[in-house]
Amino acid sequence: MSENEKKIKKVRHTASGPRYKSSVGDKVFMTVNITFFVVFTFLCIFPFYYLFINTISDNDLVNRGVITLLPKGIHIKNYLALQNVSDFGNSILVTVSRTILGTALMVLASGFAGYLTTKRKMWHRSMWYRFLVITMYFNAGLVPWYLNMLGLGLTNNYWGYIIPGIVAPYNIILVKTYIESIPAELEESATIDGASNMQVFTRIILPLSKPILATIAVFGAVGNWNSFQDSLILMANSPNLYTLQHRLYVYLNSSSNLANVMQSGGQVTAAMLNTKVIQYTISMVTIIPIMLVYPFMQRYFEEGIMLGAVKG
């Protein structure tokens, strides 16, 4: 492993190329190149900065459209005021709990199912494995899926967020591939020592496959945190079960109505104007956790996409 890392480091060093003699053409190229990346990176960050300064600036100034580049009259009342937004607390609760519970169950299930699929002794193993994998390549369509969930009683029901996500075939494949790369001798010697399948799984496989489990966990957590479609379709009649993104969507729509009113020269009330600030603040609440966690998790995300590329 470490040898591999060294190799990669060495390669990275050379991949950026030997330092070129600075000809004029080369200087121009590098300048244009770096300018492009600076501009693109700026475009990726600035919107979030803009949202942020508008949530911490004086609300009157925000509503007059004065806050453009720098915050003025800094306060955090908007964040505190979110507790008055109807069902916002529920949305936080729903989103946080499904992120934790949904991810944990998915990771455990993927780990165990991935382990089981490596067991050649299983009765008709390859058939059942195919049965699982094939589900990645087709789906019945949105409406049959919805009617199925309706039939199972999982609409307007918190468990509708959790149970369908437990079995994730793609993650099971990733775990299976990873476990197959663990030397079989480890498992064999444990079995000879009398360990049961369960013991082999909890004592040997689980600790050794931590890297892959961490990778699928971060992807699963982000997916749950950003979940919108299932909330929109399944929980339509239960506003107390909306996820954060769904709640934000509702607010954004009321805000675009506000924009329509303003464009047509209609009267705008103070309460309507406030939706803009609330909408920015909810956006920030949704964004900030990901922004905070991302730099630490980046490694796992990048490993994850490479795993996807080499899966068998």
Added chain:
Amino acid sequence: MPEAKTKTRPDGLYILHRVAILFACAAVFYPGFNPGRITTEISRYTSLLTSCLSYESLVGNLGRVLTKGIVQRSTFVLLMCASVVILIGIILAAVGGCMSVGNGLMRRKGLRYPVIGSVLMGVGLVGIYVAYTQIVAADSKRVPPNISGGFYLFIVLAAVILLTSAALLLRKKDEALEEKMGMKEEYHLFLLFLPFLALAFVFSYLPLWGWRYAFFDYTAGGTLSADNFVGFKWFTYLFQNAATRKDLFRVLRNTLAMSSLGILTSWLPMLFAILLTQVNSKRFRRIVQTFTTVPNFLGWVIVYAVALAIFSTDGFINSFLKNFLHVQANTNYLMSSSHMWIKMLLWGLWKGLGWSAIIYISSISGIDPALYEAATMDGAGRFRKIWNVTIPQLMPTFFVLLLMSIAGILSNGLDQYLVFSNAINQNAIEVLDLYVYNLGIGSGQIPMSTVIGMAKSIISVVLLFGANQASKALRGESII
């Protein structure tokens, strides 16, 4: 683990026994087989499991009937308890069913569970019947009594399970039983894996059963019967009805146009990666990579929030024009239908470019440095090396991703187009996924949207296998 010594010759009685138990387990989830639908006022979407778990959804439509006292609340409490008893019975039967793949001793010991389980099922069914008689006694048009097919089905299932296990118990004990309970490892592993298979079945295969709606004249809340069976009416209607045909062509045009734009620009992440790796400063590369990949991890709703903050009437652009250039500016850039396809492409790139580039960046760092050294020896400059070394090395990755995006040409996803759609740009933004959503969930035209979803699924699978075949033919490697 001691291996079972008994012969594993298939035994007709055991197979009947297991099939009955398996069927009972499946019926728990399926609303059509709910034995507890004692009045037609109970939603047709309530399965036995739902009746056990949620009293609210059981009496969902009956609120007024209950408050008026036409039927007693106790009737439904009884119904719920009876359903729970049946569920426990089925769980016990399932335990026995699992044990029936063990060795002789385990089988014999396991048989007591289906016996108890089927008796419990019987008790529960009696409870349901009592609740039913109470409904009949109420004799009100508001709560029409009903005995569902599921009720008879469960009587039959309970009887079969009871009789088969009794017969198996009473069988001559001609074989010597083992001293310890055990199970062949192959079956043990399979039983451990079974819950995952069941979940996959319920959430991925069962929806296919919903395709039958495409052949009926069905409206939400209605029923499927021989009366409203219409065969392929909706399939032909799609093309014969001028309005639908027009809609469909418009939607397909949007879908194909936006997917094609995506495919035509699919080389951009590769270019991004190549250009970024040309920068010498590692820290610069790191920072760019971190910040450009962040938008990928924020959902489309957030992207729309960003779009509103920047481009709406009181957004950044207008505020910038007013405050710094002192221009009167009140345009809402999102309320326009011009260049919708390009705009959607640009939002997609803003969100995904940095992230899609990572796979190429990693591939570039995996290229053998000897190739670059050799090229330098031959006098190749920066661009020669990119053209003759880097790009050929990245081609396999590019090719796989290209084939995948061609296979997914009909699936643009729903979120992006839903959040950006409004009354003004609807015609230009509506892609197939959004159309199906608007038609099926929005307007409740279930058969029609099922037909379109079916066609989409089938075409997508065909495209995927086509892409796979192409990959096999061209590169000798499959992509799925």
